[in-house]
Amino acid sequence: MLSIVTLISGRGSNFETIVKIAQKEQWPVKFAGVIANHSAAKGLEFACSQGIPAYAIEHKGYPNRESFDGALIQKIDALGADLVVLAGFMRILTPGFIRHFEGRLINIHPALLPAFPGLHTHERALEAGVKEHGATVHFVTEGVDEGPIICQASVSVLAGDDPDSLAARVLKAEHQIYPFAIKWFLDGRLRIEGNHVKLQPPESQFFKL
Numbered sequence: 437m438l439s440i441v442t443l444i445s446g447r448g449s450n451f452e453t454i455v456k457i458a459q460k461e462q463w464p465v466k467f468a469g470v471i472a473n474h475s476a477a478k479g480l481e482f483a484c485s486q487g488i489p490a491y492a493i494e495h496k497g498y499p500n501r502e503s504f505d506g507a508l509i510q511k512i513d514a515l516g517a518d519l520v521v522l523a524g525f526m527r528i529l530t531p532g533f534i535r536h537f538e539g540r541l542i543n544i545h546p547a548l549l550p551a552f553p554g555l556h557t558h559e560r561a562l563e564a565g566v567k568e569h570g571a572t573v574h575f576v577t578e579g580v581d582e583g584p585i586i587c588q589a590s591v592s593v594l595a596g597d598d599p600d601s602l603a604a605r606v607l608k609a610e611h612q613i614y615p616f617a618i619k620w621f622l623d624g625r626l627r628i629e630g631n632h633v634k635l636q637p638p639e640s641q642f643f644k645l
């Protein structure tokens with residue numbers, strides 16, 4: 437049985453959705469732990485309620501990114517992670533961390549990458565006047581919000597949308613695609629070929645929601 441370690445920074449709604457779907461569909465997976473970079477992260481409470489080991493490793497307690505990431509690596513390795521799931525983890529990771537977990541580190545980003553990497557994606561999408569916005573699940577490589585794309589979901593931008601209404605629609609899409617991407621990984625269906633992720637056997641990796 438494969439083990440997942442999840443990193444969060446806040447609410448943890450993606451994490452919660454993934455755990456609930458895994459439970460409902462009886463995935464053969466162990467949620468070996470959840471780590472937040474501060475103890476107030478809401479998602480830690482859900483983890484505790486499910487008996488999932490929950491840890492806070494406060495980034496403020498470390499003098500630099502390398503030492504914080506070193507502590508994260510140690511904890512994640514001790515938990516025996518086969519897959520590291522970033523679910524709203526709002527820290528930039530060091531190249532050393534990313535190399536350590538290469539090919540088993542995935543992230544969800546609230547935009548149709550490569551459009552709108554970084555923060556405030558919904559505000560920026562509205563400002564740019566795009567008609568479609570969405571979410572991307574990808575393997576993590578060294579650039580910020582970069583790496584081979586596993587799947588994407590798009591939602592229409594509606595007249596009258598504000599950043600909150602758009603964020604809510606995108607979050608719903610995130611909750612639909614992240615479990616798919618993780619299940620594909622667990623089932624050994626993902627092949628990374630250069631900057632592309634092939635799903636075997638093939639199936640659409642794009643969802644219009």
Ligand code: GAR
Nearest residue numbers: 446447448449450523524544545546
């Ligand atoms: C999600 O919208 C996720 O895509 C975003 O943070 C939110 C976390 O929500 N992540 C990023 O912006 C990473 N670049 P959640 O804590 O409720 O899952």
